[in-house]
Amino acid sequence: MSADLPLQYDFSEDEERMRGILDETEYDTELGVALAKDAQKLIAGELSEAEFAARHHEAIIEEFETDERPLEALADGDLEEVDDDTDRKGLKDALSGFDPDDEQSRREVLKKSGAVAGVLSLGAWGTAESMAGGDDEEESGVAAADEDEEGRQMGMVIDLERCDGCIGCVDACREENNWSSGANWMYVLAYEDEGRDDEDFLIRPCQHCTNAPCDKVCPVNARHTREEDGLVLTDYDICIGCRYCQVACPYGVNYFQWGDPGEGMEAMSDEHRYDDRGRHVDGVPLKGTMGKCTFCPTRQDDPETRGSVACMEACDAMGMGAIHFGDLNDPESRPNQYLEERRAEVRTNGPHTDEDGVSPHSSTEEDDISTFKLLEDKGTDPNVIYIGNEPGPNAQQVDGPVSYEGRVGADRRKDVLDEGADAEANGNHESTTGVTRGDGHEH
Amino acid sequence: MAMSTRVSKDDILRPMRRTSTEYYYVLAAASVAIAIFAVAYIIQLQHGLIVTGLADWGSGGGVTWGLYIGAFIWWVGIAHGGIILSAAVRLIGLDRYKPVARLAELLTIGALTVAGLYIIVHMGRPDRVVTSIIPAFPWTVHTSPLVWDVTVITLYFVMTATYLALTIRYDVSRMREDLPDRFDPLYGLLLIGYSEREDEVIERMVWWLALAIIILAPLLLHGGVIPWLFALLPSMPGWFGAIQGPQFLTIALTSAIGGVIITAAIFRRVYGWEHIITDDVFKGLTMWLGLFVLLFVWLQLQQIIGGVYAAPVDQAAATEAKLSHPVYWTAIGLVLLALGYVFAQGVRPSIFSIERSLAASVAVLVGTLLEKIFFVVEGLLYPSFSLYDAAPGDYFPTWIEMASVTGTIAIVVVFFALVAKVIPVVELHAIEELQEGGK
Ligand code: SF4
Ligand code: SF4
Ligand code: SF4
Numbered sequence: 001m002s003a004d005l006p007l008q009y010d011f012s013e014d015e016e017r018m019r020g021i022l023d024e025t026e027y028d029t030e031l032g033v034a035l036a037k038d039a040q041k042l043i044a045g046e047l048s049e050a051e052f053a054a055r056h057h058e059a060i061i062e063e064f065e066t067d068e069r070p071l072e073a074l075a076d077g078d079l080e081e082v083d084d085d086t087d088r089k090g091l092k093d094a095l096s097g098f099d100p101d102d103e104q105s106r107r108e109v110l111k112k113s114g115a116v117a118g119v120l121s122l123g124a125w126g127t128a129e130s131m132a133g134g135d136d137e138e139e140s141g142v143a144a145a146d147e148d149e150e151g152r153q154m155g156m157v158i159d160l161e162r163c164d165g166c167i168g169c170v171d172a173c174r175e176e177n178n179w180s181s182g183a184n185w186m187y188v189l190a191y192e193d194e195g196r197d198d199e200d201f202l203i204r205p206c207q208h209c210t211n212a213p214c215d216k217v218c219p220v221n222a223r224h225t226r227e228e229d230g231l232v233l234t235d236y237d238i239c240i241g242c243r244y245c246q247v248a249c250p251y252g253v254n255y256f257q258w259g260d261p262g263e264g265m266e267a268m269s270d271e272h273r274y275d276d277r278g279r280h281v282d283g284v285p286l287k288g289t290m291g292k293c294t295f296c297p298t299r300q301d302d303p304e305t306r307g308s309v310a311c312m313e314a315c316d317a318m319g320m321g322a323i324h325f326g327d328l329n330d331p332e333s334r335p336n337q338y339l340e341e342r343r344a345e346v347r348t349n350g351p352h353t354d355e356d357g358v359s360p361h362s363s364t365e366e367d368d369i370s371t372f373k374l375l376e377d378k379g380t381d382p383n384v385i386y387i388g389n390e391p392g393p394n395a396q397q398v399d400g401p402v403s404y405e406g407r408v409g410a411d412r413r414k415d416v417l418d419e420g421a422d423a424e425a426n427g428n429h430e431s432t433t434g435v436t437r438g439d440g441h442e443h
Numbered sequence: 444m445a446m447s448t449r450v451s452k453d454d455i456l457r458p459m460r461r462t463s464t465e466y467y468y469v470l471a472a473a474s475v476a477i478a479i480f481a482v483a484y485i486i487q488l489q490h491g492l493i494v495t496g497l498a499d500w501g502s503g504g505g506v507t508w509g510l511y512i513g514a515f516i517w518w519v520g521i522a523h524g525g526i527i528l529s530a531a532v533r534l535i536g537l538d539r540y541k542p543v544a545r546l547a548e549l550l551t552i553g554a555l556t557v558a559g560l561y562i563i564v565h566m567g568r569p570d571r572v573v574t575s576i577i578p579a580f581p582w583t584v585h586t587s588p589l590v591w592d593v594t595v596i597t598l599y600f601v602m603t604a605t606y607l608a609l610t611i612r613y614d615v616s617r618m619r620e621d622l623p624d625r626f627d628p629l630y631g632l633l634l635i636g637y638s639e640r641e642d643e644v645i646e647r648m649v650w651w652l653a654l655a656i657i658i659l660a661p662l663l664l665h666g667g668v669i670p671w672l673f674a675l676l677p678s679m680p681g682w683f684g685a686i687q688g689p690q691f692l693t694i695a696l697t698s699a700i701g702g703v704i705i706t707a708a709i710f711r712r713v714y715g716w717e718h719i720i721t722d723d724v725f726k727g728l729t730m731w732l733g734l735f736v737l738l739f740v741w742l743q744l745q746q747i748i749g750g751v752y753a754a755p756v757d758q759a760a761a762t763e764a765k766l767s768h769p770v771y772w773t774a775i776g777l778v779l780l781a782l783g784y785v786f787a788q789g790v791r792p793s794i795f796s797i798e799r800s801l802a803a804s805v806a807v808l809v810g811t812l813l814e815k816i817f818f819v820v821e822g823l824l825y826p827s828f829s830l831y832d833a834a835p836g837d838y839f840p841t842w843i844e845m846a847s848v849t850g851t852i853a854i855v856v857v858f859f860a861l862v863a864k865v866i867p868v869v870e871l872h873a874i875e876e877l878q879e880g881g882k
Contacts, residue, residue, distance in 0.1 A: 241567015
């Protein structure tokens with residue numbers, strides 16, 4: 001913190017503006033402003049890092065609900081250790097230092113103070129950053145301010161080795177979302193691959209890609225990524241039904257609402273259909289708009305049900321435990337914990353081997369469980385991590401143990417649509433609702 | 444130009460003075476086709492896109508885009524080619540083709556209009572076209588190729604319309620007394636602020652516009668955003684890759700020349716313009732047709748060789764599927780037939796006839812339409828992620844979709860039929876030059 005930094009900011013001048021910005025966020029404005037002011041002092045050298053860290057400890061905990069662990073080390077004066085651990089200095093660190101291990105809490109704190117200080121003192125912030133030697137792997141304070149709301153990233157760890165193809169998850173998803181027959185938002189493929197005797201399963205929800213091509217191509221921003229938790233959603237009230245998202249998605253997870261959703265729509269309450277931003281993103285889509293697995297956004301809105309999805313519940317209820325949904329940025333979340341467990345299991349028991357003693361390929365050097373992301377080479381950065389065998393380029397789907405026809409409506413949507421199209425073209429209105437919903441759930 | 448001696452203003456005024464019974468037959472037939480299209484669209488609005496043959500790709504076993512998008516590209520291709528031809532006439536002084544320049548411009552306007560219509564027809568929620576696209580535009584224009592498309596098509600429409608309006612002013616001012624009185628208010632509107640002194644300025648403006656069109660059309664339009672709609676998506680190996688730009692452009696030019704030949708042949712026949720749109724013009728256009736077909740086929744060859752020799756699994760599957768599909772070979776067969784004719788008449792001029800050139804053009808237009816629809820559908824049938832048993836799925840357009848093809852062609856026919864009654868479809872400039880040449 002040298003004295004020649006351009007630090008002479010008149011905070012009051014911009015305070016109004018900052019308050020405006022902060023008022024729009026869900027967090028406490030006062031805290032943000034206070035943090036930013038102190039951040040200024042910190043840069044100016046009027047405040048030590050330890051003081052800065054200690055000052056807002058309680059308020060931050062209260063506001064951001066960062067967990068139990070964070071500040072003990074700092075509050076106890078163990079700042080040295082933290083610094084050593086992270087080998088970083090400077091303001092950014094003072095902020096992130098609350099809990100260097102916890103990406104989430106760090107970001108949330110940054111979010112608030114960064115939003116203020118970032119806008120207010122881009123220069124100083126940047127300088128402090130470069131003073132600190134610039135830490136490549138972390139975003140700068142400015143970036144953190146820009147990437148506001150990036151705290152959570154919901155995702156799944158799916159253990160394919162535990163799946164027996166009962167398609168209970170598909171059924172549960174339809175029960176929850178009322179999608180039309182054959183629009184299998186959740187889909188389980190049984191497949192055979194070269195060099196493997198048994199059939200394998202692939203559980204295929206939407207991958208909720210971080211770099212989602214569907215989001216990129218949408219001409220109206222109806223397909224978008226929800227900032228608070230990284231869910232890739234479609235705003236049914238904006239979508240123009242161009243289907244470009246469906247074309248651009250490499251996974252084939254989108255299902256268009258070709259006909260009328262019928263009672264499927266009416267059966268869902270507003271609370272279930274509109275998320276906390278008031279956008280129509282959950283449940284069966286409106287006629288002429290695009291649908292797909294949503295990661296159940298209205299469940300994620302409510303802290304009570306956050307981290308639950310219908311498909312996972314069904315899988316658990318069946319005693320399978322193949323689907324593990326949660327915040328991938330949180331090391332304590334169910335998917336991360338599960339991954340940890342599985343790795344530990346393998347470390348103690350040795351790598352899993354087939355009957356003939358051949359060990360399946362492992363994805364990394366340190367662990368022996370095979371994990372993969374689907375079509376990772378397409379650059380979509382998916383948020384579903386699979387444990388188990390990855391389907392090879394020549395793998396082919398085969399009939400699974402449970403038929404879609406009996407259980408959830410239909411396997412191929414086209415078969416259903418074809419009936420509907422004929423019936424409709426002949427003016428047979430009865431089929432309108434039959435086509436889109438109902439059929440499947442009579443079983 | 445042996446036959447040009449008796450060219451006069453009266454020739455180009457003929458469409459406005461004489462209306463044959465056949466004219467009404469054509470209008471009636473076209474109206475029927477448009478009515479069927481309208482009924483089909485109303486049914487689609489009522490029931491949703493379920494009345495098409497489209498479905499979800501993946502586990503769904505269908506394709507998401509089909510005839511509508513294929514026909515959309517086809518029309519845009521005709522439109523772009525038409526204006527490129529007309530701009531080339533002005534820019535590099537291909538004066539020989541001046542008599543068909545305005546027909547080409549009109550074809551562009553007509554084709555762009557129905558292409559725009561296809562965007563609406565294709566949409567699941569046409570009611571939101573304004574309310575959804577406009578507010579998001581400042582953001583989506585950076586990311587969505589579909590928005591780039593809509594933007595450039597609009598830009599092109601405006602450019603072509605300006606271009607056409609500017610050149611029409613000259614003609615209307617010279618022939619006002621001879622033009623039908625009942626459209627007088629319209630001519631008044633066209634001539635607002637006109638004085639002969641502007642001619643030179645306009646001439647220069649038109650030249651610059653032509654330059655802009657010549658530069659933008661190949662780079663941005665049919666060699667750019669339209670193919671990028673597909674070429675930028677690694678999800679579909681049949682689409683992905685840099686070759687789509689040049690490939691789309693050659694197909695566009697091929698179909699546009701075909702379109703111009705057909706339009707010019709019809710006008711020549713109906714209004715006895717043998718001395719204006721001479722055999723010479725058709726011979727020249729036929730040669731151009733051959734050249735672009737050759738380029739089209741050559742780029743197909745590139746893709747086939749690349750797709751079968753040592754291609755990645757997904758691309759190999761897509762190429763193999765393409766090569767084993769009858770629609771593909773029908774399309775290629777039709778354009779090869781046209782190419783054969785062009786070669787033959789090049790070697791032996793006696794083989795040339797207007798009728799044969801017309802037939803070759805029809806073959807090319809049918810071939811390119813089939814190719815465009817096939818391109819879209821086949822791309823979606825063979826995705827990179829081919830694990831699904833339901834992929835490749837299947838697709839066959841319903842009558843609702845097919846009615847749009849005849850319907851849009853009919854719209855363009857009616858457009859020409861009506862425009863020809865209001866403004867001269869051959870430029871006065873072209874006549875003036877022919878008169879000079881004839882003396
Ligand atoms: S899986 Fe497909 S639909 Fe889902 S986020 Fe990725 S690209 Fe979009
Ligand atoms: S179908 Fe809807 S969500 Fe998908 S790209 Fe088009 S407008 Fe966007
Ligand atoms: S996360 Fe929700 S929407 Fe997605 S498959 Fe599971 S239940 Fe269905």
